[in-house]
Amino acid sequence: MSHRLLPGLARATGAAAFVIALAAAPPGPALAFTGDNHEDITRAALPWEPVTLSAMAGARDGAVNANDHGGYFALGPLHCDNADYLAPRYVQHYPRSRDEATTELLACIRTSVARFRNAVRAADGLVDADGKVRADQSDLSSPCTWKEAPDRAKCDVLEQLGRGWHQIEDFYSHSNWSDQAAPGPVSLTDPPGLARTDVAPFLDIRRYSAMDDADWTRDARARIPADLTTGCYSDFDSTGVKAEDCAGRVTHNQGLNKDTPASPRSRTGDNFGHAVSGATAEIARQWNDFKAELLSAYPDHRRGERMICALVHDDPGSSCT
Numbered sequence: 001m002s003h004r005l006l007p008g009l010a011r012a013t014g015a016a017a018f019v020i021a022l023a024a025a026p027p028g029p030a031l032a033f034t035g036d037n038h039e040d041i042t043r044a045a046l047p048w049e050p051v052t053l054s055a056m057a058g059a060r061d062g063a064v065n066a067n068d069h070g071g072y073f074a075l076g077p078l079h080c081d082n083a084d085y086l087a088p089r090y091v092q093h094y095p096r097s098r099d100e101a102t103t104e105l106l107a108c109i110r111t112s113v114a115r116f117r118n119a120v121r122a123a124d125g126l127v128d129a130d131g132k133v134r135a136d137q138s139d140l141s142s143p144c145t146w147k148e149a150p151d152r153a154k155c156d157v158l159e160q161l162g163r164g165w166h167q168i169e170d171f172y173s174h175s176n177w178s179d180q181a182a183p184g185p186v187s188l189t190d191p192p193g194l195a196r197t198d199v200a201p202f203l204d205i206r207r208y209s210a211m212d213d214a215d216w217t218r219d220a221r222a223r224i225p226a227d228l229t230t231g232c233y234s235d236f237d238s239t240g241v242k243a244e245d246c247a248g249r250v251t252h253n254q255g256l257n258k259d260t261p262a263s264p265r266s267r268t269g270d271n272f273g274h275a276v277s278g279a280t281a282e283i284a285r286q287w288n289d290f291k292a293e294l295l296s297a298y299p300d301h302r303r304g305e306r307m308i309c310a311l312v313h314d315d316p317g318s319s320c321t
């Protein structure tokens with residue numbers, strides 16, 4: 001599910017990683033694997049018509065994968081990285097505190113909250129003041145480009161949603177929320193698993209989007225389990241400092257990621273399957289919450305209802321009259 005499995009190896013620097021990537025799979029297909037997992041999850045979660053669904057989910061060109069391209073790829077909070085922590089009962093001097101780990105996770109959640117608010121605003125352009133769908137603003141006959149530049153309203157909404165959902169999908173692959181540890185002692189390469197089967201209560205993006213930063217972060221902090229951890233990755237953490245030194249820490253590559261069925265952590269139980277089903281249930285929740293927000297934010301002339309119609313249909317001009 002993301003960016004870091006086989007794709008992670010492909011993007012990792014150093015000859016050793018490259019050799020491993022070659023040994024694991026042919027380089028071409030390997031690059032597509034993680035995007036493929038994001039695609040499968042996103043498709044399973046959304047009851048959308050095909051052209052629109054492909055625009056969102058596409059393994060290479062979908063909005064949900066836009067955070068894995070360009071400079072976005074190196075920004076840890078866009079992948080819920082670096083929220084790593086092990087309690088003193090497991091390791092005497094873990095290099096990071098619980099609070100530092102939580103701060104990184106909050107930075108990840110914050111990116112989704114911001115995208116949610118942007119998406120609600122962008123949806124305003126889908127429907128005119130009288131509640132009529134603007135067909136030209138929903139036309140996907142030429143592809144959206146995900147460049148964060150104003151485009152057709154539907155492209156803008158899909159981009160904001162996709163860039164807000166990517167890290168939420170990553171969370172289930174990159175954290176120990178839904179997985180379990182291998183038998184044996186807890187270690188940096190085998191941290192405890194929380195084996196949770198519910199969607200994470202601190203990813204309540206819609207509710208948080210209506211709160212100010214101090215309030216929702218207080219709420220989220222209280223809901224983050226003490227043993228929750230994601231993996232250290234050599235990207236930029238929320239301070240903007242490159243976190244190259246993952247020594248002595250739970251890492252993405254050797255520790256937690258379940259980006260593919262071949263990832264080390266995927267070999268225990270059905271960890272990969274749990275990551276996929278957790279992420280799928282989560283995106284279904286996020287979409288339902290976004291719909292609820294549109295209905296509540298745009299009640300006049302059934303505008304919110306029409307916005308939803310314009311989002312899920314490939315030809316809203318004829319489907320949403």
Ligand SMILES: [Zn+2]
Pocket residue numbers: 001002003004067068078079166167170
């Ligand atoms: Zn990612």
